[in-house]
Amino acid sequence: MNDHFDRIMKVAERPSPVMVKGAGSWLWDRDGKRYLDFVQGWAVNCLGHSPRVVLDALLAQGAELINCSPAYYNEPMAKLAVLLAEASGLDQVFLCNSGAEANEGAIKLARKWGARHRDGSFEIITMHGSFHGRTLATMAASGKPGWDELFAPRVPGFRKVPLGDLDAVADAITPRTVAVMLEPIQGEAGVFVAADDYLRALRALTEERGVLLIADEIQTGIGRTGRFLGCQHAGIAPDIVTLGKGLGGGVPLAALVAAGRVSCFEYGDQGGTFNGNPLMAAVGCAVVATVQQEEFLRGVVSNGAYLTHGLETLAGERGHGEVRGRGLLQALELQGQDAKKVATAALDHGLLINAPRPDTLRFMPALTVSRDEIDQMIRRLTASLS
Ligand SMILES: *Cc1c(COP(=O)(O)O)cnc(C)c1O
Numbered sequence: 104m105n106d107h108f109d110r111i112m113k114v115a116e117r118p119s120p121v122m123v124k125g126a127g128s129w130l131w132d133r134d135g136k137r138y139l140d141f142v143q144g145w146a147v148n149c150l151g152h153s154p155r156v157v158l159d160a161l162l163a164q165g166a167e168l169i170n171c172s173p174a175y176y177n178e179p180m181a182k183l184a185v186l187l188a189e190a191s192g193l194d195q196v197f198l199c200n201s202g203a204e205a206n207e208g209a210i211k212l213a214r215k216w217g218a219r220h221r222d223g224s225f226e227i228i229t230m231h232g233s234f235h236g237r238t239l240a241t242m243a244a245s246g247k248p249g250w251d252e253l254f255a256p257r258v259p260g261f262r263k264v265p266l267g268d269l270d271a272v273a274d275a276i277t278p279r280t281v282a283v284m285l286e287p288i289q290g291e292a293g294v295f296v297a298a299d300d301y302l303r304a305l306r307a308l309t310e311e312r313g314v315l316l317i318a319d320e321i322q323t324g325i326g327r328t329g330r331f332l333g334c335q336h337a338g339i340a341p342d343i344v345t346l347g348k349g350l351g352g353g354v355p356l357a358a359l360v361a362a363g364r365v366s367c368f369e370y371g372d373q374g375g376t377f378n379g380n381p382l383m384a385a386v387g388c389a390v391v392a393t394v395q396q397e398e399f400l401r402g403v404v405s406n407g408a409y410l411t412h413g414l415e416t417l418a419g420e421r422g423h424g425e426v427r428g429r430g431l432l433q434a435l436e437l438q439g440q441d442a443k444k445v446a447t448a449a450l451d452h453g454l455l456i457n458a459p460r461p462d463t464l465r466f467m468p469a470l471t472v473s474r475d476e477i478d479q480m481i482r483r484l485t486a487s488l489s
Contacts, residue, residue, distance in 0.1 A: 106121070118447070118450055120132035120133075120134070120136065120450070121133045125140070125148075125151075125152025125153055126151070126152050126153055127151040127152060127154075127469065127471065128140055128141075128143075128151055128152075128468060128469050128471075128472050128473070128476045129152065130152060130455065136453065137453055138450070138453050138454065138455050139453060139454050139455065139476060139479055139480055139483060140152070140455045140468070140469075141454065141455055141456050141457075141466045141467065141468045141472075141480055142455045142456065142457050142467060143467055143468060143469050144353055145348065145457075145467070146290070146322055146327060146348050146349060146432065146467035147348045147349060147351070147352075147353055148349075148352060148353045148469055149325055149326060149327070149348075149349035149352055149390065149394060149469065149470045149471075150352050150390065150393060150394075150469060150470065150471055151469035151471050151472075152353070152469075153353075154352065154471070156352075156389040156390070156392075156393055157352045157353060157354070157386055157389060157390065159389065160385045160386045160388065160389040161354075161382065161385075161386060163385070164179060164381055164382050164385035164386075165382055167381075168381050168382075169380070169381065169382045170377075170380045170381065170382065171380075171381065172376075173374055173375065173376065173377075173378050173379055173380075177379070177380075177381040177384070178381070179381040179382075179384035179385040179387075179388055180198060180379040180380075180381065180384045182384070182388050183196070183198065183358075183384045183385075183387045183388045183391065184196035184198070186387075186388060186391045186392065186395070187346070187358055187360050187391065188360065190331045190332075190391060190395050191331070191332055191344050191360050192340050193340070193343075193344060193360045193361055193362050194361065194362055194363035194366065195360070195361050195362075195363060195366035196358055196359070196360050196361075197358065197359040197360075197361075197368075197373060197378070198356070198357070198358050198378055198379040198383075198384060198387075199357045199358065199359065199375055199377075199378050200355045200356065200357060200375065200377050200378065200383075201236070201347060201355060201357050202235075202236055202319075202321035202345065202347030202348060202357050203235070203236025203237055203238045203241045204236075204238070204357060204375065205321065205345040205346065205347055205357040205358055205359045206235045206236050206238075206240075206241045206244065206319060206321070206345050207236070207238055207240055207241060208345075208359040208373055209284070209317050209319075209343050209345050209359055209361075210227060210240055210241070210244065210284075211368075211372070211373060212343060212359065212361060212365065212366070212367070212368060212373075213225075213227060213281050213282040213284075213315050213317060213343065213365075214260075214281060215367050215368060215372065216281065216315065216365050216367050217281030217282075219367055220367075221281055221313065221314070222278065224278060224279050224280055224281040224314075225260050225279065225281055226260050226261070226262055226277070226279040226280045226281060227244065227260060227261050227262070227280075227281060227282045227283070227284050227317070228261075228262050228263075228264055228272060228275050228276065228280060228282070228283045228284070229244050229245070229246055229261055229262070229263055229264075229283075229284050229285065230246050230263065230264060230265070230266040230285050230286075230289070231246040231263050231264065231265050231266065232246050232247070232248075232266060232289050232292035232293075232295065233245055233246040233247070233266070233284075233285060233286055233289055233292065233319075234246075234247055234286070234289070234290065234291035234292060235284070235286075235319055239254060239257075239258050240258045242254065242257075242258075243257050243258035243259070243260070243261050244261050244284065246263045247291070247292075262275050262280075266285070266289060266295060266297060267297065267298065267301055269301060269304050269305065269308065272305065272308060273308055273312075276308075276312050276314060280312075280314050281314055281315060282309075282314055282315035282316065282317050282342075282343075283305060283309050283314060283315070283316055283317070284316075284317035284318075284319060285297060285305075285317075285318065285319065286318075286319045286320075286321075286322065286323060286333075287302065287318060287320065287323045287328070287332075287333030287334045287336075287337075288322070288323050288328065288333055288428065288429060288432060290322035290323070290432060290459075290465070290467075291322075291459055292459065292460075293427075293434055293459045293460040293463040293465070294427045294428045294432060294433060294434035294459070294463070294465055295427065296427060296428065296429060299336055299337035299338075300337075302334055302337035302339055303337050303338070303339055305339075306337075306339040306340075306341070315341075315342040315343060315365060316339075316341040316342050316343075317341060317342065317343040317344075317345070318332070318333070318334045318341040318343070318344045318345070319345050320332050320333055320334065320344050320345060320346055321345055321346060321347035321348050321357070322348055322432065322467075323429075323432065324344070324346045324347075324348075324349065324350070325346060325348070325349030325350050325390065325391070325394055326349065326394040326395070326399065326400055326403055326430075326470050327348075327349060327403075327430055327431060327432050327467070327470070328403075328407075328429040328430035328431075328432060329400055329403045329404035329407055329429065329430035329431075330400060330430075331394070331395050331400065332344065333429070336429070340362075342361065342362050342364075342365050343359070343360070343361045343362070343365060344360045344361075345357070345358070345359055345360070346358040346360065349390070349394070349470075350387055350390060350391070351383060351386055351387055351390065352386060352387075352389070352390040354382075354383055354386050355377075355383065356383040356384070356386065356387045358387075394470065399470070402470075402471075403430050403431055403470050404430060406431065406472060406473075406474065406477065407428075407429065407430040407431050407433070409474055409477055410431065410433055410466065410468075410477050411426055411428075411433060413477055413478070413480075413481040414426045414433060414435050414466070414481070416481075417435075417481055417484065417485060417488075418435060418436075421485075421488060422438055422439075423435060423436065423437050423438050423440075424436030424437065424438050424462075428466075431466075431467065431468055431470055431472065432465075432466075432467055433465070433466045433467075434459070434463050434464060434465045434466070435463070435464045435466070436462055436463055437462050437463065437464065437488075438462075440488065441461060441462075442458035442459075442460060442461055442462055442463055442464050443458045443461065445458065445464060445484075445487055445488060446458040446464065448487040448488075449483060449484065449487040451487075452483045452486050452487050453483060454480060454483035454484060454487060456484070464484075466480075468480070
């Protein structure tokens with residue numbers, strides 16, 4: 104290859120194909136090979152590759168106003184904030200560019216609230232195995248194995264408990280605690296669902312003890328699980344919700360959404376050059392307006408059930424393990440096969456899937472994936488497992 108990919112900083116091991124084009128559930132490399140994409144930019148392209156509504160929004164807004172700086176109001180930022188507040192049942196919205204940035208904002212907001220309303224408390228309880236991003240604070244918040252020692256010194260103020268263990272949270276809450284933060288489904292860890300009962304109990308406990316509940320919905324939000332937010336299955340309202348990934352339908356866009364009573368940032372506390380820019384906000388409006396429709400979400404639920412059925416049938420026939428997840432965020436646990444090797448074989452068979460653990464494959468197709476494409480995925484996966 105004469106492309107000088109060696110100038111790209113080596114932060115990830117990538118296979119050799121160079122991607123040049125995408126449409127819906129399909130991606131093409133520059134040799135013309137076609138892939139059925141069940142990674143979708145890491146659960147980002149919720150409407151598939153280059154969907155019409157995103158293109159239209161980019162072109163229309165791009166022709167009007169791309170960036171007026173965060174020093175001024177623009178119309179798409181206000182429209183998106185209203186859409187997100189309504190869809191989440193919360194009040195105040197801070198738009199930003201990545202999930203990690205949204206979570207940093209959530210951590211800052213919780214600490215500010217603790218300084219003001221809870222005697223200077225600052226500690227946040229998070230979950231073993233969790234993933235909240237790659238900035239220094241969000242790495243410290245994450246419970247990813249092996250991250251404890253990286254980039255020392257570590258940002259202090261996080262305490263870890265096992266997911267699903269309510270007593271452990273109750274025991275960990277002290278006068279220093281300001282919040283509990285978790286993903287409704289741990290995506291990067293390998294798709295581990297926080298049970299609805301547990302989430303409801305956690306909401307009751309945090310209320311009773313006077314600490315905040317922060318839901319990192321960066322992977323589970325924007326319809327991924329069949330509801331607009333993952334925690335809506337449990338019928339709970341967190342104090343703070345973070346969104347990213349699917350929110351931009353492929354472009355960099357994220358959001359920190361908070362209840363009015365915890366929205367205590369003052370001028371100068373939070374900001375960023377690209378935050379709330381009209382181009383990305385206009386795309387976010389188009390995505391949210393599409394995804395929040397009841398019929399769209401019903402489609403995610405029914406295609407999710409179809410995917411579960413396909414994976415369970417395959418697992419039964421081939422002696423593999425459990426199928427986990429919700430909606431169109433699912434995982435298959437393999438028995439006696441290395442998931443990374445299967446994902447590599449799948450690439451040869453024209454299928455893109457992800458292996459978050461040595462024994463687990465993850466599926467995060469476009470929310471617009473068709474049943475025929477799910478069938479094709481199962482066929483290609485079956486071939487890749489042989
Ligand atoms: C992807 C992800 C993040 C980080 O988002 P970035 O946009 O990569 O910074 C944080 N939390 C969860 C749950 C995620 O899935």
